[in-house]
Amino acid sequence: MNHLQGMSMEDADVTRQLAQFIVESKFDTLPSSVVKEASRAIVNCLGCAIGAAQHDTVNFAMAALAPFFGSPQAQIWGRSERADILHAALINGISTHVLDFDDTHFRAVHPSAPVLPAIFALAEWRQFSGKELVHAYVLGVEAEIRIALSVFPEHYDRGWHITGTAGVFGAAAAAGKLLKLNVEQMTWALGIAATQSSGLREMFGTMCKSFHPGHAAQGGLAAALMAEKGFTSSTRALEAKRGFGQVMSSRFDPSVITNALGVEYELSKNMYKPFACGLVVHAVIDACLQLRHQHHLKAEDIASVKATVGPLVLELTGIKQPKTGLEGKFSVYHAMAVAIIYGAAGEAQFSSEVVCQSDVANLRSLIEVEVDPTVRKLEGYVTVILKDGREIKCHVSDALGSLAHPMSNQDLEDKFRSLTANILNTKDANQLLEQCWNITQLDDVGSLMRLTSI
């Protein structure tokens, strides 16, 4: 199906238009709000990756691939090892996504996991400045999200993990910008990316889910490096009959790739998760935290809790009494219980130890959840009935982390510190945060990267 009016998809020429936009973009034309958003995304990304750096998924990938690492060009975040930039991009892409705590564009894709690992590695190796990195990052996200939305949601519904399939374009575009590719080379970089585009949703629940953004980071970076040396691809990889859009979707709309390009920036629609579980339970967690704070709520005073939620919540997170930390992430009951007991719902509250505690299990058993199809994804209602008969209520219309109610910079710092507390010392964490907030002042991104080492 062709959404372009009076123009065939093949005539659209969007690969070249996108390439030209990326090549010709000047840093000074970026809105300052978008540049600031980049710092927020970087703080969030590095916190997630460093916090997950010793996860089994990362350890197993390291064990398998370290024998093939090249020169130690770039840092593996939150670990002591260094690697060639292609492997650093892969491993850091995996660790950024493995907790599923990384950023989310409000419509689709985890934007940073495929892009930042690729260009941080390249920038560290080639000593690019913070301004150059931020510029490349903003443009990479722009390419990635626009290409994703040109096939979304049908492409995702069919079974493609869009963070992988679109992420590879983001990495290629961003790395290509750092490498100062010309327009023809940039079309090749996008083409070499297109022909590597992959990642199946069947892998959700396995280690391959976080492999996808890592693989996209590595493949996109390689695409830009190959294009730089003259390795050719089709220059019409997005719109051609046998190109990405038409082969990997039946609802490709090329106009999405170029409409208002340079006017609206997709990074400004980026969201960060305050809680270490699925977005659909964020509203009721937020409500429980507010009730706890306003009413000094304690578990022992509670007779029962009732939540009213949107249609997906019980389907995705309906486990009443989870047995493991991972199951806890798929239990709206557990998420609400820890919010009330601990005043938090971070990685620590989704450990197997906490999941198995009797006070948490008791509170979970007092919670009832009712689905109301009119409740929106980031909305929720919580009513607590106390043993003394009082009833207290909270309605959250836009959960913390939504575009309407974003995490503050302080919230993002707190999340970063919580994720990295056992890994970085306070001095390094402070310095790293300071460099992230002031990244556009850095002459060489390598100084920031060295602070991610343990």
Add this chain to the structure above:
Amino acid sequence: MNHLQGMSMEDADVTRQLAQFIVESKFDTLPSSVVKEASRAIVNCLGCAIGAAQHDTVNFAMAALAPFFGSPQAQIWGRSERADILHAALINGISTHVLDFDDTHFRAVHPSAPVLPAIFALAEWRQFSGKELVHAYVLGVEAEIRIALSVFPEHYDRGWHITGTAGVFGAAAAAGKLLKLNVEQMTWALGIAATQSSGLREMFGTMCKSFHPGHAAQGGLAAALMAEKGFTSSTRALEAKRGFGQVMSSRFDPSVITNALGVEYELSKNMYKPFACGLVVHAVIDACLQLRHQHHLKAEDIASVKATVGPLVLELTGIKQPKTGLEGKFSVYHAMAVAIIYGAAGEAQFSSEVVCQSDVANLRSLIEVEVDPTVRKLEGYVTVILKDGREIKCHVSDALGSLAHPMSNQDLEDKFRSLTANILNTKDANQLLEQCWNITQLDDVGSLMRLTSI
């Protein structure tokens, strides 16, 4: 659409069945004809790769990626460099396919280019025997071709380059066999392969076409190495609703993957090209060579030539007067002219020099080609009218290189020598051929690999 009768695709469990077959297969159960075919495929593959080792496509990939090579674990064929095994698999996969002179399964896929580069590199590094390598190769091709045919031709028609999309499974299966993965690990290797499956036909005519088998070799090898260390994927990557078969095709037939598994071997249906151009013109080249040989045909004696060919020939190779070597490959006129003048149609006859020669151009102008839709793909008719008025004819029903009329071992040796003449010295070429023919006697494949170095 579901071709399985009375059984849903998701119930098919073919990923596990295929994994189990590969894991449990014993070398001694392979038919001896299949083991011999492996040597023929290896001679053909190494000849193509060594002959193309200095092609721009290979040079540009080397220039871009050499800065990231790890330890020199494996030889880059036909060159002096060594690389880590993942990069060796990539580069050798590119060089095997770049001339489009490598092997072709009679229905679909270039079987060797994604598989042999992966397992030769692994076998060289870990010092596996020739028997282990051949066993892994046969099974890798089996997995690759069966998975390809489970979605062919719809998957290819939609725009997927099936040598890339199916090749990654072949590399993973073969490397996994060498690594002695257990059944669960083998299902993971196939899953990590599935989620990397990629390659768009839009790239035909660019350097990315030969990137596809290289990328498949590298990705499949990484998949097996990761699975060995416990990196998990879905164990139902082929048949699941959001797995390879249903996401990347609308005509997936899982039964093709397991029917008569271990009874018929797909490698026995492998074909080798005698001529350095598309298969569709092989029959008329063969006819011209026969006429030249039988009648001592000389260009200066010819008044005109008429060929009758199948329906695709003019569409694919209709350039009447090509200007470059590459255009020469897409000219049935040129292919016939060089066959008559040189008695050969190898790489040398498709050089730009030969294409521009006046005697060749003159003969091309005397050739007329007529399409007859009843003529089969590997069939052709040639009639030559001599200046003395005589008319001589040849009908080729199955061109040299077809399954009905395969290249002999001597033909394959001649092709190998012709491709490698300017690169290997005669002594090394002789030794290399001897080791290929006797590969199952080798204790360590590394000795053969070292002979591919210059």
